[in-house]
Amino acid sequence: MLRDITLGQYYPADSWIHRLDPRVKIIGSLLYIVSLFLVKNYWGFGVALVYLAVVTALSTVPLRFMLRGLKPIFILILFTFVLNLLMTSGDILWQWRFLKITRQGIYNACFMALRLIFLILGSSLLTLTTKPIALTDGLEKLLSPFRKIGLPAHELAMMMTIALRFIPTLMEETDKIMKAQQARGADFETGNIIRRAKSLVPLLVPLFISAFRIAQDLAMAMEARCYRGGESRTRLHEMKFRSADLVAAVLLVLYLAAIIVIGRLL
């Protein structure tokens, strides 16, 4: 049933990584992504692998959960691999008409594929170990300095919170309306594209009306509970920078330094 969908891909656990300040995790993930582009050779990936392995072990997220994240982008990885394999010029090892495989091609293809895999695995750790709501809170805090230049940090975070809350509600609503129209003989499955697009009207019109009704009700309810924007608002979960976060930050800096040094020396 639609009720059982899980949002994002949060893996509930109470590990050292789970307990870190979301801000540290967000910045850490960003720096990790940057670091992957600083990697110049396979030694660098070795360091990244060690880092990733340590963080994964600390997070207690099972490996198969992480690997699951690779599934949807498998095609992309394959495409990148093949493209690099066939399109890089250099010492030709094999050739068939205009397709050729070169030594540099093999190197590049493996390199790019590895970079993508590391990218996905590392960044999925963020969503696996951080609740969506903590993520939005963290983003709000991190973006708040940019309020001065007109970035509506609080409003953006609020929008994300509400979206997270109402996606399941709207899914249920969609399911209900779809069934009601099917009971009146509507057919959403057969026919060509134009027919199918047309058949969505009886679904989309009530769904939009429903969404507007929810928005109206929610706005009223929020106002009744004294919502007046981000000014002077306090939070139940205060983000505190604790000693564990400091340790994490130090580890992160060490990792970055290692990547840079190895990139230079080897």
Place this chain on the structure above:
Amino acid sequence: MEALIRTENLTFEYTRDEDELKIVACDNITMEIPAGSFTAIIGKNGSGKSTLAKNFNGLLLPTGGVCYVAGYDTKNEDTIWNVRQTAGMVFQNPDNQLVSSVVEDDVAFGPENLGVPPLEIRERVDDSLKRVHMYEERLKAPHLLSGGQKQRIAIAGVVAMKPRCIILDEPTAMLDPQGRDEVMDIIHNFHREGITIVLITHFMEEAAQADRVIVYDAGKIVLDGTPEEVFSQEAEVRARSLSVPFPIKLAGRLRNRGVDVPDGLITDERLADWLAANRKNLRAPGAAPYRESDINLKRRSGKPIIEVSHLVHIYNENLPYETRAVDDVSFTVDEGAFVGIIGHTGSGKSTLIQELNGLLKPKSGRITVDGVDVTDPKTSLRDVRKKVGLVFQYPEYQLFEETVEKDIGFGPKNLGLSDEEIKERVKEALRLVNLDYDEIRDRSPFDLSGGQKRRVAIAGVIAMRPKVLILDEPTAGLDPQAKRSILAMIENLRHKEGMTILFVSHNMGDIAILADRVFVMDRGKLAMEGTPEDVFHRVDTMRSLRLGLPPAAEFREVLTEKLAAADPEGLALLESLEKRTTLTLWQTEDLICNWLNAGSASEEGGER
């Protein structure tokens, strides 16, 4: 007592979008809500009672006159947050008022907005959640909770703001009986703790629990007094499209038959007490005669139209959260029958009715409807839809076309009928739901009133000319008047058009009066089946299935208890009368009148 909310000539006017009609939702209202009181406001849909409530906490501002909350004028922008914090508000739809995807974060929303320090928010959140018995669920996502639980979270969210008054706008309208009871219990608890309660409701039994009832109509306060005072004026209350609690209704009917029942016996207990105490001195000259008989007149025999055998439906098969929503269910329904389907939320009722319509495919088992095998993969769904019409809960949410005519024509069009025929069917369907074709055909379905929208939506299903019509809670959220007319319409479909009706409802009173057979679902099984009399007489089983009883059966229970304690002879008389006559629970007044007569007759030496 100090007035927590006070209005002086409060007026609120607005222009309705649909027809640019000027509406006066509050017409020069001067009233007070004393601190610590429990006020119920009743009135039909569109009477303006919600608007009045929204004026009480400054969500709407008066267009004339003043509204003071704890001394603050709601029009003063500087103190509007004090107003809203003093008078918190809970709304009808439990889904649309929760902000966060984690329960405790949602409860924290109000205090966060007020700038309460984090440690104190924590305390308030935990305390509020414990007080609504939802502390264990504090880390869950709201969409996984039941309606009653969600509504309790909404109440906790208001309580965490430490209000002096809670205004509830039809908080139980969308809940099942169990959820309704949970919410009402919580409301009573907070009232006992000294919080002022303003409850807007369509349930007269809930209003009767307040210490003051206000009847509101067309922007004016029509009646205002204790529940006893207000509901004793039955004619006046009914004239406002409302109804009265069952004991008042019954007392009125007894009076019509010549029994001199005093006013104000507003609860089952009080009426039963009075009857038990005065039985021997009472006679009912106008009692309807009865026949000595043991056949049930309501039972009809006909050929079976629905046959279900060994039906099984499993959600999430082979997953840890696998549920057997329908578990080996078999039954038949005769042509022209009116079957009531009851069971608490999650008992498998809605899965079952979707199976009957072919929307869901069962894991195993067989369903045939009027010769068509619904479960056979080779059967075209179009053939099924011609046999079985399914009206979902809140069917007006499925309306989508520009005009009423086009919307009702959607189903017939999908059946591939000609334009002529479609028009014919739309006309017929509108007639059957008591709407005027020429008047309504070109209007947008979105401009209609709530009751009209629901009729149009039901017409959309009737236009497919099903032999069997399944309705899921067709009266949910309607006011008493609209409810009565929808029920009369359904009765008519059955008697005049010969449709077989399957009626899913939590309202045991409706089922008792309308149905000639009742199916009771529990955890996917068909737990009980029989006439309403059979089923509702098994009080203990019904209670163990967490189901309520019809008001008449509820009253009979109370009366039986009182008699057992005070007047065993009277009880024996009542039971023998029920056993050997055609008098049933549902003609409670006739049963009681004859019981009174039989009692006084035996006193006077058996004249009868």
